[in-house]
Each structure stands twice: as structure tokens, then as C-alpha cells.
Amino acid sequence: MTGLPAAVPHRVRGRRVAVDGPLRLAAGGRETAVAVQFLRECVGRGLDAAWTWAADDAGPPYDLRVLRHLPPPAERAGEPGELTAWRTGYVYGALYHRRGPGFVTVLDRRDAGTAARLTLDHPDLLAAFDRLGEPTPLDALDAVHQEAVGLLAAERLALVTDGWAVALPPRIRSWPVPCTGI
Amino acid sequence: MRVQLVTMPWHPIDLPSLQVGLLHRLVRRARPADEVTEFHGSLRWAEFLLERSAGRLRPGDYVSVGSDSIFHGLGDWVFSGALYDDPDWGTARLRDYAAARDVFIDTALDMRPYAADFIAACATEVLATRPDVVGFTTTFMQNVSSLALARELKRRRPELTVVLGGSNCDGPMGHALHRNHRFVDHVVRGEAEYALPALLRHLDEGTPPVDVPGLCWWDGELSRANTETRRTVAPADIPSPDYDDWQAALEASPVLEYVHPKLVVEGARGCWWGEKHHCTFCGLNGSSMAFRAKPGQRLWEEIDRLVRRHRLLDVVTVDNIIDMAYFRDFLPRVVESGWDLRLHYEVKSNLTRDQLRLLGESGTVHIQPGIESLGSRVLDLMDKGVTGARNIRTLRECENHALTCSWNLLYGFPGESAEDYDPVIDQIPALVHLQPPSGAHRIQLERFSPHFTDPGLGFGKRRPAEMYQHVYDLPEDELADLVYLFDSEDAGIAGRAERRLKEAVAQWRAGHPHSRLLFEEDGEDLLVHDRRHGRPHTTHRLTGWAAAALRRLEEGRTESALHRLLADDGHVVSAAELGEWVRHTFRLGLLFRDGPTYVSLPTWDAPVRMPDGAAVAG
Incomplete structure (x- = not known):
């Protein structure tokens, strides 16, 4: 049992995960949030995900660079340049979070050459971050948590599209070797 | 004042x-x-x-x-x-x-x-x-x-x-x-x-x-x-450190954005192994080898306090060797916390699989097991208290539990010879999927080590290491008292054996990032996917007693002990047949041989590998 979300059909062999159908990361809304959660959980478990970008989709309604820490889609002819850039720039552990007593630390190295460290310790922010572990419709959140989600999105720690939100940094459950590499 | x-x-x-x-x-x-x-x-x-x-x-x-x-x-x-x-x-x-x-x-x-x-x-x-x-x-x-x-x-x-x-x-x-x-x-x-x-x-x-x-x-x-x-100072008299000023200084510093700050804690002083068998080359414990450890509960309370206060989850321990009691009264507490700590610990190499698993589960994912060598005779010469086979098991389990293992391959011990190294060097290509040493280094003569205190062990002539000539403007007799490292005549291997060792280690390091040797269960069969550098990629299928034998050899066995174990498990195989299988499997590079002992080399898991220095300060 890998504990990966079942909402995305997939097969696992060793450390490789093969996603059965294309992922619609450009669709926005729930479908995108679910796909992001799935890829995020693969990273957190140190699994290598093989997946394809839904060919018919146009560009996403958000800056694709926020996903640079997730495994990129398989290469295909004529793909948009931003997918190629994602693949060439992908580094394991470019964004992740860790849990401590009453706080969460985030390391963000999605922008090459920078390393931003954030500590989330405000209860409302933490609660919103925890909630976004699962894809969440914004209208299910109260005003305080909606505001917190806005702050997380501004820091590029949450993806919000078409009324759905999901947290972006995986929780690292399996350290790479060397563990100091991320 | x-x-x-x-x-x-x-x-x-x-x-x-x-x-x-x-x-x-x-x-x-x-x-x-x-x-x-x-x-x-x-x-x-x-x-x-x-x-x-x-x-x-x-x-x-x-x-x-x-x-x-x-x-x-x-x-x-x-x-x-x-x-x-x-x-x-x-x-x-x-x-x-x-x-x-x-x-x-x-x-x-x-x-x-x-x-x-x-x-x-x-x-x-x-x-x-x-x-x-x-x-x-x-x-x-x-x-x-x-x-x-x-x-x-x-x-x-x-x-x-x-x-x-x-x-x-x-x-x-x-x-x-x-x-x-x-x-x-x-x-x-x-x-x-x-x-x-x-x-x-x-x-x-x-x-x-x-x-x-x-x-x-x-x-x-x-x-x-x-x-x-x-x-010596009793553990109860060693206070818990205060890092408030350090954190304030670091957080106000432009250096902050270049570093990954960590906490430093101390569980124990001295070395319990060194009290009984002082590794011949080691001077790290200076004049006080006596091992003293804080109770695991107290160490945990210190870490708990520091983590809450400084909001840092990376912890480096300075202990020269982990207190074995910590596997009972410290590491389980770390696991229970549920925090995503990342700890660095120096340990002894002969840990069990369960102990290594506990290290991984607790977030003690950076270990320094003092492996030093893969040849049992050289390990005996340094009084290390482990065998080459045991060290290979430790390296293999580090892959299984995603532990980062820092180690050096040391040579230059008085009494060693090329014959001690040749069998190990010949097998290094088969080890390429395991974490390589930082390099092969000739030992240096350290003050306080047995090599230093007893010139009869082989380093009779010594003088302060030459580097101190560009450091201190002091006469040599004063330097002889002031410094820690000394030059002496080389001992042990040299020439061809030394070159072979260094070349083999360099190739190990170069081939490691893309090498895997992985077990997979397929019903009752055992698959071994060989994706190691320098070999054709292939998958071996082991069935019946052969699958059982390769698994039994994870613990390291002699051929005769393996034969007994298989018989106890109900497998019917003759000694001659088993001997032929062992030699064949060894030729495939699926076994490491240390004298009469064989250890299986495939791993059950392979961690994500990062390039060297991926997150080093800019």
C-alpha cells in the first residue's frame, strides 16, 4: 500500500508510478486540484511518477512554474515550451514541507538559485494549510480560512483555480540520499 | 563581571x-x-x-x-x-x-x-x-x-x-x-x-x-x-545549551539565505568502544575516553525544548558514538513525536537491521558508521571490532532505509599488504549501487591515538605535519606539543595497490548515481533487477532454494552455515550443488565475499538520489 490518493487511477511497481490516463492540469477546478495532490503525494513518498499531459488542453489558467517541484509530464512532440522547461528544470525536493510542534517549515527552491525558508505557525494559517492537504472548494471554507488560503496562494504554497484550492508543498516522508541534498 | x-x-x-x-x-x-x-x-x-x-x-x-x-x-x-x-x-x-x-x-x-x-x-x-x-x-x-x-x-x-x-x-x-x-x-x-x-x-x-x-x-x-x-564531568552537570544569541545573530545576517541552520546537541561524551578497544588511528576523544551519556529522556527533553524555541527541525549530534541505550529510550521518543526531524548521528557499524530501521523511522537519516574499510584483516589491524561483511550489510541496509551514510575508506595501516586489498578492490565494481566512500585516504597520525602514543605500532618517526609550517611561526619542538596532526613514514600499501584502490573508489563514485541492484518478489520467485554501472542491464529470476539462499545471505553466512539453514527450512540441495550456485552468483556480482562469508548485495529499496552538493551554500 503506497497510500497514494485513489482518485487518480494508477499502477505502482517499486518506486515507479504509472498514471493510467492523462492528467488535466490545465482544466482548473477540482480536476486540477486532484491531479496536483496526486503528484504532490508521489514526491512526498519518493516515488517517480510517469504521466501525460492532456493533449487537448490549452495553457493552464495559472503560472505553471508553481508546479516545478512536481514530476513533469512525459515528453511529446509539439508540446508547449513551458512543459519542456518544467522537464529540464525539474529537481527533486525543490519545494517541500516538514512538521514540527505547532509549526510547519517550508523550503522553496523552485526558482533556480534561490532558497526561501518559511515557517508557518499562525493557527489559522496552519489550519488552512492542513485543510488543503485535500483538494478543497473555497466556498467550503469560512472567511478566516479563505483569507489564509489567499495568503498561502500569494506565497505560492497553494494552487487556487476555479474555486478549488490544494496545498503545493509535499511532506517529505522519504529522504533522498544524501539527505542534505534538499 | x-x-x-x-x-x-x-x-x-x-x-x-x-x-x-x-x-x-x-x-x-x-x-x-x-x-x-x-x-x-x-x-x-x-x-x-x-x-x-x-x-x-x-x-x-x-x-x-x-x-x-x-x-x-x-x-x-x-x-x-x-x-x-x-x-x-x-x-x-x-x-x-x-x-x-x-x-x-x-x-x-x-x-x-x-x-x-x-x-x-x-x-x-x-x-x-x-x-x-x-x-x-x-x-x-x-x-x-x-x-x-x-x-x-x-x-x-x-x-x-x-x-x-x-x-x-x-x-x-x-x-x-x-x-x-x-x-x-x-x-x-x-x-x-x-x-x-x-x-x-x-x-x-x-x-x-x-x-x-x-x-x-x-x-x-x-x-x-x-x-x-x-x-570527568558528569552528564547531570552538563547544561542544556542556550542558542538564543546565535539565532538572533543568524537571523539578522545576510548569510542566512545561504545556509540551512541546524541545532547542535550532545547526548554523550567519550567512546564506549574506545574504552575497550581504542581504534588505532583515532585521536578524536583526546585525553578523556570515558563514556558518559545523558539519559535518553533528558536528551529528548533538550531537543524538544530547542526545536520548539528555535523552530528548527535539523539536529546534529556531536557524540562520537551513539549510546546503545538510545535505541530503547531515545529514538522511540523521536518516532512518537511525529515531527519531521532530520538528525545526524555517529554510530557503530555493526547495527542490526531493526536498529537501522529505527534510525530511519526516527529521522536519523544521516549517519556516520565509521566503516573505514571493507577488508576484515585491515579492520582487525585497526581494532575496529567489525568485519568487512558486516560493513557491507550496513551499506546495503542504508539503501533499504534511505539512510545517508558518510564514510571514508582508510588505508596505510602498519602490517597491511596488497593481498588484504586485492579481493576487496576486485569486488568494488559489484558494490557500485551502494553509497561510496568520500574517497580512499591514507591515515594521518593523530595525537592521542594508539598509533601516536605507542611508536611501536609502526609510526616511530614523526614530526608535526608539514602544513603547520605555513600556519605557525614556532620552532618544531614547540609545534610538536601544539599540533594535532603529524607526518610519519608511510605504512601499509603503496604503489600499485594504492593506485588500484584509489581508481576503484573513483569509479565507484562515478558509477553510483545511476546504479541500482534491486530485489522484487514475484510470487514465490525472487527477481533481481541489475541496473549497475558497467554491466549489461538484466533481470535474474531465482526460484526455490536459490531464492531462499539469496535471502538467507542478507545476514552474511558461510557456505556451510547456509547449507544447514536451507536444510532446516526444508530445502533439498546438495553441498556441491550449493557451492556451484554460490560461485555462480558471486560471479554475477550478487554476493560480496569476505573470507569464507558471503553477503547478498541486492537491496529492497532505492532512495531518491541527489547529486553531490545539491544544496550546499552558494
Whole structure:
């Protein structure tokens, strides 16, 4: 049992995960949030995900660079340049979070050459971050948590599209070797 | 009394000084009326370089000179010019030394011109707090920067009391530091928990510190060295460190964005293995080998307090060896916390699979198991207490539990021969999927090691390591007391065997990132996917007793023991048939052979691998 979300059909062999159908990361809304959660959980478990970008989709309604820490889609002819850039720039552990007593630390190295460290310790922010572990419709959140989600999105720690939100940094459950590499 | 505690370059800039943190709390507790402040000169130096070089000399350069050049003394040399009031002091000797050894010195050369101004700026900042006593802690390459600042402080304010302590002051080294540097008032030799408060009492009362064990002090122009005590500090008397000032200094520093700050804790002092069998090359425990550990509950409480206070989840332990009781009363508490800690620990190599699993589960994912060699005879020569087969098992389990394993392959032990290395070197291509050593290094002669204290072990001729010629302006007989590393005649392998070993290790390192050798269960069969560098990619299918045999060999067995185990498990196989299978499987590189013992090499898991230095400071 890998504990990966079942909402995305997939097969696992060793450390490789093969996603059965294309992922619609450009669709926005729930479908995108679910796909992001799935890829995020693969990273957190140190699994290598093989997946394809839904060919018919146009560009996403958000800056694709926020996903640079997730495994990129398989290469295909004529793909948009931003997918190629994602693949060439992908580094394991470019964004992740860790849990401590009453706080969460985030390391963000999605922008090459920078390393931003954030500590989330405000209860409302933490609660919103925890909630976004699962894809969440914004209208299910109260005003305080909606505001917190806005702050997380501004820091590029949450993806919000078409009324759905999901947290972006995986929780690292399996350290790479060397563990100091991320 | 105002006491300022100082840590100078090249203390690692991502870590607080445990010594400063301990002594800060200790002095405050013992002397509540005193004012205790800290000066993080190491951090200041990284900032100074960044600013004065307009961003050219960065924290990554600090690390390359400060941590990576310990065996060449480059960091000390950077400050020798400031200590001796001569910007060119030692430069010609350093250049000759570097040319003869092909050592890269450009970064150190770049830094040297900033050193004198830095020391002057430090003196101004330290004196601004109007301290009565300035205490320096010195280990590894902190001597020269500390001496340079101490000298400048005493030049500006002669009535100030300067105290040195730390590992570099242990035994005769402390006395030599004292008697050769008149501006150092006192040197605390050995542990400071009892000695420093006793010294401060004498300073208060104006009495000569004749009764402070181990202390060096000036009796007029005569350097006195009190007899060192055999009494060690009890764990209950070792305070929990205070890192508030360090965190404040780091968070205000432009260096912060280049480093990954970590907490430093201490569970134990001394070495329980060394008490029984002192590894022949190791001098790390100095004059106090006696092993003492805090109870696991207390260590956990310290970590709990520090993590909550500083909001940091990376923890480095300074223990030279983990207390085995911690597998019962410390690591399970770490697991229970549910926190995503990342701990670094030095351990002994002969841990069980369950113990290694517990390390991984607790977040103790960076271990230093002191592997040192993969050949049992060489391990015997160093009195390491493990076999080559056992070390291979440890390396394999590190893959299974995603543990980062830092280790060196050491050679040059008196009595070793090429015959001890050839079987290991021949097998290194089969090990390429396991974490390689940082390199193959000839051992150095370290003070306090059995090799040093007993010239009969093979290192009869010795002199202070040549690097000290570009570090200290002192005669050789004084250096012989002051330094930690010595040159001696080479022992053990040389020539072809040495070259073969180094080449094999270099190829191991080069081939490792893309090498895997993985088990997979397929019903009752066992698959082995061989994706190792230098071999055709293939998958072996093992069935029946062969699958059972390869799994049994995970623990390391002789052929006859394996035969008995298989028979006990109900497998029918003749000794001859099994022997043929063992030889065949060995030829496939699926087994490591250590004398009569075979160990299976495939792993059940393979962690994500990162390129070397992926997250090192820029």
C-alpha cells in the first residue's frame, strides 16, 4: 500500500508510478486540484511518477512554474515550451514541507538559485494549510480560512483555480540520499 | 563581571557553537550576577567576506576553506598574516606546499587580504561590550583566528583577561598554546564545566588559580600548567545549551539565505568502544575516553525544548558514538513525536537491521558508521571490532532505509599488504549501487591515538605535519606539543595497490548515481533487477532454494552455515550443488565475499538520489 490518493487511477511497481490516463492540469477546478495532490503525494513518498499531459488542453489558467517541484509530464512532440522547461528544470525536493510542534517549515527552491525558508505557525494559517492537504472548494471554507488560503496562494504554497484550492508543498516522508541534498 | 564568549572562524556557519551555548548557560547558572554575551566571529567573517568582496566570496567559499581544507591548514593560514603582522607571512611556503600536493589555494589567497581588517573590526565590536573576560573556544582550524583576535584585544586593552579552551587545548597542546602566546592569560585544558567557574572565582578574588585542574596560567613570566584531572564531568552537570544569541545573530545576517541552520546537541561524551578497544588511528576523544551519556529522556527533553524555541527541525549530534541505550529510550521518543526531524548521528557499524530501521523511522537519516574499510584483516589491524561483511550489510541496509551514510575508506595501516586489498578492490565494481566512500585516504597520525602514543605500532618517526609550517611561526619542538596532526613514514600499501584502490573508489563514485541492484518478489520467485554501472542491464529470476539462499545471505553466512539453514527450512540441495550456485552468483556480482562469508548485495529499496552538493551554500 503506497497510500497514494485513489482518485487518480494508477499502477505502482517499486518506486515507479504509472498514471493510467492523462492528467488535466490545465482544466482548473477540482480536476486540477486532484491531479496536483496526486503528484504532490508521489514526491512526498519518493516515488517517480510517469504521466501525460492532456493533449487537448490549452495553457493552464495559472503560472505553471508553481508546479516545478512536481514530476513533469512525459515528453511529446509539439508540446508547449513551458512543459519542456518544467522537464529540464525539474529537481527533486525543490519545494517541500516538514512538521514540527505547532509549526510547519517550508523550503522553496523552485526558482533556480534561490532558497526561501518559511515557517508557518499562525493557527489559522496552519489550519488552512492542513485543510488543503485535500483538494478543497473555497466556498467550503469560512472567511478566516479563505483569507489564509489567499495568503498561502500569494506565497505560492497553494494552487487556487476555479474555486478549488490544494496545498503545493509535499511532506517529505522519504529522504533522498544524501539527505542534505534538499 | 562581564564575560564574553567567542567563536571564531572556521566554526561552521550553519551551526551554533555548542561550547558557547553550554558555557553561556553554565556561567549564568553558576554566577547569576555576571553579564554573559556572545560574539559569533565565524558568522561575522562570512558576512565580512560577502560584503567586502561585493558578493564574490560567498558562504560556499567559507565552507570550502573552513571545512574542506582541514588537512592543509588553509583556514588557519588565512589568519596567520594577521597574527604575525605580516600580510605575506607563510605565503611562499604555502605556495610550495600546494604546488607539491596539487592543492587548490586560490580561494584562501583571495581571503587573506581581508583578514587583518576583520580582526580589527572584531576587536572593536568585542570591546564595545566592555568585557572583563573574553573566552575563546577553539577546535579544528580556530586557533589562529582566535589568537589573532586575542592578541589585538590585549594590545588595545591589556587589563582584559583572555581565556582559551576547547578541543585544541587538550593536554600538551593547551600548554604549548599558552606558553608561546603571552597575550593568552589562561588556557582551560579538558572539559570546562568545572574549571571555568572556578577560574572566574579566582579572577573575582584576585587569587592565583593554582587549584584549577588542568589550567594554564602566568606566574609572572612563567607559564604554569596545573596537573590535569582524571575526573570527568558528569552528564547531570552538563547544561542544556542556550542558542538564543546565535539565532538572533543568524537571523539578522545576510548569510542566512545561504545556509540551512541546524541545532547542535550532545547526548554523550567519550567512546564506549574506545574504552575497550581504542581504534588505532583515532585521536578524536583526546585525553578523556570515558563514556558518559545523558539519559535518553533528558536528551529528548533538550531537543524538544530547542526545536520548539528555535523552530528548527535539523539536529546534529556531536557524540562520537551513539549510546546503545538510545535505541530503547531515545529514538522511540523521536518516532512518537511525529515531527519531521532530520538528525545526524555517529554510530557503530555493526547495527542490526531493526536498529537501522529505527534510525530511519526516527529521522536519523544521516549517519556516520565509521566503516573505514571493507577488508576484515585491515579492520582487525585497526581494532575496529567489525568485519568487512558486516560493513557491507550496513551499506546495503542504508539503501533499504534511505539512510545517508558518510564514510571514508582508510588505508596505510602498519602490517597491511596488497593481498588484504586485492579481493576487496576486485569486488568494488559489484558494490557500485551502494553509497561510496568520500574517497580512499591514507591515515594521518593523530595525537592521542594508539598509533601516536605507542611508536611501536609502526609510526616511530614523526614530526608535526608539514602544513603547520605555513600556519605557525614556532620552532618544531614547540609545534610538536601544539599540533594535532603529524607526518610519519608511510605504512601499509603503496604503489600499485594504492593506485588500484584509489581508481576503484573513483569509479565507484562515478558509477553510483545511476546504479541500482534491486530485489522484487514475484510470487514465490525472487527477481533481481541489475541496473549497475558497467554491466549489461538484466533481470535474474531465482526460484526455490536459490531464492531462499539469496535471502538467507542478507545476514552474511558461510557456505556451510547456509547449507544447514536451507536444510532446516526444508530445502533439498546438495553441498556441491550449493557451492556451484554460490560461485555462480558471486560471479554475477550478487554476493560480496569476505573470507569464507558471503553477503547478498541486492537491496529492497532505492532512495531518491541527489547529486553531490545539491544544496550546499552558494
